[in-house]
Each structure stands twice: as structure tokens, then as C-alpha cells.
Amino acid sequence: MTITRPGAQPDSRPGAQDRSRLPSLTGLRAVAGLSVFITHGLALGLFIDPAVLMQYVRYGANAGMFGLSFFFVLTGFVVTWTASSQDRAWLFWRRRFFKLFPNHVVVYLIILALWIPTGVPIKALEALAGLLLISAWFPSEPFLFGNLNGPMWSANIDVLAYAAFPLLYVLVKKIRPNRLWAWAIGVTALSALVPFVANAFLPDQPPSLVAPEVSWPQHWFGFYFPLTRALEFVVGIIMARIVLTGRWIGLGALPATLLTAGYYLATLDVPVFYGYTFVPLIPMALLIPAFAMADVRGRRTLASSRLMVWLGERMYAFFVIHVTVMFMVHASFSGENGVVGMYTRTTFGLGTGILVLIATYLLCLVLAAILYALVEQPVMRRWSRPRQRDDRRNPAGPLPDVASGRAS
Template sequence: MSDPSRMETGVREQLPALTGARWWAAFAVFVLHALVFLPVYPFQKSALFRNLHWWLPMQLGAAGVTFFFVLSGFVICWSARPGTTRRSFYRRRALKIFPTHLAAALVFVAAASVPVSRLVVWLPDALLVHAWVPTWSTVGGLNVPSWSLCSEVLFYLSFPAALPLVRRIPRNRLYPAVAALLLLIAALHLGLYLWADGPKGIANTFAPRLLNGDESPRYEIHASPRWFAQRDIPVTPSYWLGYTFPATRLPEFYLGVVAARLVRENLWRNLRLGPPLAATALTYATTWLVPIDFKMSALTVAPMTAVVATLAARDRAGISGINASRPMQWLGEISYAFYLIQFPVMVILTRFLIGGHRYGFLGWLCYASAAAALSVLAAAALYHYLDQPIMKRLARPRLPIPARLAARRASTGTGSFPR
């Protein structure tokens, strides 16, 4: 009998287009954050800002997060190696997530002068448990984008136990499994709309928290001393349960897992990227017409799953595109660090350059461009000098003792042939 703690899948194949596509999701999040988290006054109080934010609302960043969650499930299932133990899997995932997360958090702590004596301010974020707490002062308590990592931690914790169940799904039941997950997502959000407290209208309500005056503040509100001094800031139940609560996002991850099986077993036949991209654009446009409970992921998750599966199928078929180019692959590789470091960079720019001055649209555009460039540079440094050395030295799977002895004998010329 095989060890049930071992995860077995097929031989791994490289999927360069999926790597490159990660950048577009991270950049969508950045654009939304640059619009609302760079406190450039009086631009953010102008009619032009309101018009821009109407076209680039909260669901832009939320769409990027949904793509990441589906992609995460796909890649984790696709790259699982035969014979990998749960312990090895958890170790590798922890080494991939926590060093970059903690480095970005430390930059934020220094930039925002976080009161480290108050453990409640930073410890839940450091441990990646803060999204489980239904208060905005905790969910957004430190480096705001890190809330999504709480969901990733849950995904990874559940995967070794769930993978054998996923592998037992018959080939002819994989598409019904996708349909069941989509129905579950729809039912979850419908239930939140009907029974959880929160806004029921269709307006895009997410906007920056504006302070008095036309002079840019020295702190974005989530990085200000007043924010850290507050004991509790309530969050709307429907928003927390539908967007940041990790358990609610779990089906999105497993859509990616099942999609990986569809592609692996050649059941995903579509190689044209146009139709799933058009469907994504259409469902994204529909988010202007539905309540907030459906804006954040429920509408876009199906076509985004199709985009992920199609990109992978194109990679397997040898169809190259812009996402598979070397520059895009590099941007995709640093996208995790870019996603985490962008907000600390914005906090630094706000505190030392933006605060105390007045800027219009061009001023905001210059600072947003500077934030993008500096975030790319910082992300590249984190990826090349922190993430990669750690993954190469510490995260490589350890061979069983007999295999290690055999490799050692081979390297010293003491193989199976008699001397």
C-alpha cells in the first residue's frame, strides 16, 4: 500500500505563458492600489478622479486576485511531484511564501513607523492569520495586500489531503466537477447577498478614505499613526465573508486544480485565447450591473479558469505568444514580490515626497509611474537575492536515505559494479 501522505501526479511540464500571465494580474492590482492608496490631493477630490475610478473600480484589483487564486490551484496541482511528502510540500510552500512576505512587511513597518509594541497590530499579519478576523483594523492592519496570502495558506494546507480525492474523479466527471464548483461559488455569494449585512445596491462604493484639506497627507490612512492607535474598525460582514474570508475563496483554488487535470488529460481542447478573454471582458463589464456580493469574483471566475486552462493548453501545444516571451516570464517570476512590495513603496513615496504638497492628475501619474518602477526594482531584488537563494538552498526536495546513499556512491565511483 502506498503512503497516503505522498502526492503523486504526472511528469511536470513547463508552462511559460502561465508564468508571464501572472504579471498582468499583479499589475491590475497595482493600478487599483495606485489610484486609491496614493493620497495625492486635490486630485483624489476632483471630478476627474471620480471619473477614472468609475472606469477602474475595486473589481479591477479583485479580478487580479481571482486570477491568482485559480492559477495557484492549477500550478500547485500541475507541479506536484511523484513521491513528495506532505512535510516536504508544506516546507517548500512556507519557504516560498513567508520570507518575501516578512521582508515586505518589515519595509512597511519601517516606512509607516508601526508601533511594534502592540502585537495586535502586526503579529496576525506576520503569521498570515489576519484575514480570519472580521475587523478591518486586522484585515488591513499592516501590509494591506497580504490579506490574500491567508487564503493561499489555507489552499496549501488543504491540498495534500484533497489531491487523492481530486485524482479519483473519473475523466468523464471532471467537467461536472467544474460545474459543481461554479454552482457552489454562485450559491455562496447569493447566500451572502440574501442573509449577510452589507450594501445591496449596484454602486461601486470602494473609494479612498479622504481627509480634510487639499494638501496631500503624509500617511495613507492604512499607514497612519491614527490607524494603528484604533482598537477596532468594523468591516461589513458581506464584504469580509465574500472577499477576504479564506474559506469562501477555497472553491476558486480547486477550480484551478480540476482545470489542471482537464489539461493534463487532454480534455481541454480549446487553443484560441480570444474566446475566454472575450468572456472575461464581458463578465467584468457585467460587474457594473450587480451588487457588490457578485462583483468581486463570482462573475469572473469561470472565464478566468478558461483563460488559465487555455494558456496551459497552448503551452503544451507549443504555441508561443507575448506571455511566453522571456521578459514576460521574468515579470511573472517577480510578480509575487511585486504584489507584496507595491504598497510599502507607495507608503514611502507618500511619507517622504507626496505629503505636504498639492498635485493634480499629472502629479499622481508621475508618482504612480515612479511607484511602478520602484516596485519592479524592489521586487527584482527580493526575488533574486532572497527568494531564489532560499528556494535553491533550502527548498529542494530531500531524497530518501537509500537514494541519497546511491547518489553518493555514484558520485565517488562506488556504484553497483564490483571493484
């Protein structure tokens, strides 16, 4: 569904041609999803030429980190943009539950069905934590990576963010508009302190299996721990308030895009994966409001095209399935089942390897579209909102608001 702000008006109109729809932000989700796909493609080891593989690592390693930060900031921005003083906390949680869990559970069961015939043991506690989206809370590599569907550790942050949003919504709305920028900078600075706190106070052993230059406790705290990653969600909330209160600095969508691209190239050698997550946070905190303002003012962008919006709407389904599909496709070249990620790697020349990546991406899109049509959309239509009579009977109070009679 395209991001909209139902029936709401900003605290101060950002422009004379105010719009509630934010198609550009929906379309940008497709770019972020592709970024994550590119980085996860590194795990396949597709290219036979070591020089090509090293260039892929250099230019693609941080792509997924930027894409992931985009999603975290976007989540905070969007739930604030669509929040209403007439909403109820339990209704918000209900909508988020039925958005987050059905795709996850369906794909989880498919993975189980593919996994069991391999004979590779499934650790019950780790698998259960993965199903419940709580595995990232435990500072244990086997626990985190035993969740059966690796990328879904990031949904642990979404669960925390959604749970805390009704309270965060109230707290952020109490910030005076002229102080919002100071708070945005302050929370970003707090995020920048995370890796330094981890290096100073957490054990430097044992080394992380996936980032051996840092210890596992430091890596977990800086990159996976829901509390530290939720800072990006908080920045998204504050940036939405900046736009809604008319405090945006006027940075346009094109300059913000160029700034983000230049920033990405300038930080290729920064090890974001080791916990320096504040690095992509900075450009994402500017990019998202810039495109939101373009939509508010009725300006078309490449991200707001029909194709980009169509792709963006299916990006959560894409995210849930893409790594499993990547492993299964790659393993098929050696006639193996790749669901567990352990199989004989087939390598290719540059052209063939790129074609394999493109074909795999397109297959992921097709399967995501099916999942979106058969699971996500029907569930959201049927269960994300209660029937009107049930809503009237429920005694729960509205989502707290410090201003009366308006949504933000």
C-alpha cells in the same frame, strides 16, 4: 521560476507536441500584478479633477479583483500541474513555506522599522496575526486591517490552500474525467451563492468601513474569509485536471483573452469587492487553461515573451512590497512618512498623475527584483528542498495518488 511540470506527462496528451513548461502562465502573472497595482492606486487619490478620478474608479476598481482571482485560480492550477505521485506532502509544504514566508517576513520587518518612528501604536495581536498570515480568519476589521501589510491578507488563502492541497489532490483525482466539467461548474455555482448566503444569514450591521453598502460580516464572509475564497483554488485544481485528462474544450489563448476583456468591460458595474467573487472566477477558469494549452502545444504568445516571463517571476515579491512603496512615494511629495497610509494627499493633473503612477510601478519592479534576487531565490535554492540523504532517511510516505506510477 517559470512554471514547469518536472518529468510529468498528462493523463491523456493534450497535443502531439506536449510541453512541460508553461511560460505564458508565468507571464500572465505580470498582467495580474499590474491589475492589482491599478486598483490599489485608487487609494492614493492622485487626480485633482473629480471627473478623472471617477473614470479611474469606474474602469479600475474591478481590475485588482480580476487579478486576485487569477492568482487564486492559477495557484490551484499550477500546484496540480506540477504535482507528482512520488512527492511527499511534507516536501510540498516545505517548498510552499519557503516560497511564501521569507519575502513576507523581510518586508514585514522593513515596515516595522519604518512604522515605529511614526509613533502610531502597533496592536500586538493584530500585528502577530499579520506576521503569521492568519488575520483574515477573524471577522474583525481592526484585526484584518491591523496586519501592517494590507495586501497580505490574501496570502491567508494561500496558506489554507497549500495546507489542504494534499487531500484535495486525492479527492479531485477520484472524479471521473467525464464529470470534471460538471464539478467545475458546480464549484463555481457554489462560489456564486456566497454573497447571497451572506446577505440572507449574516447581520446587516455594522457597515463595512471600506464597502459601506454592505455590513462588515457580509463583506468579510464574501471577500476575505479564506474558506469562501478557497473555492477559486479548487476550481483551479479541477481545471488543471480537465487539461491533463484531455477534456479541454479547445478555446484558444486569443479568443480567451478577448472573452476576458469583453467580460471585464461588461461587468464594470458589478461590485466584486462586495463579495461577488464568482464574477472574475468564470473568465479566469477559462483563460488559464487556454494559455496552458498554448504552451503545451508549443505556440508562442505575448505572455510567453522573455520580458513577460521575467516580470511574472518577480510578481510575488512585487505583490508583497507594492502598497507600502505606493504610500511611501506618494507621501514623499508632502515630506511625510506614508508607511501607515495616513498622510497629506497630494493631487495632480491627469498627465502628472499618470506619470507618478508609472514611476511608482517601475520603482516597485526594481525593488521586487532586488527582493527576488537577494531573498526569494537564495532561500528557495538553499532550503526549499532537503538534501538527498535527508530525503532518503525521512519515513514520510508519498503524496497520496489514486493512480499508480504517474504524476499529474
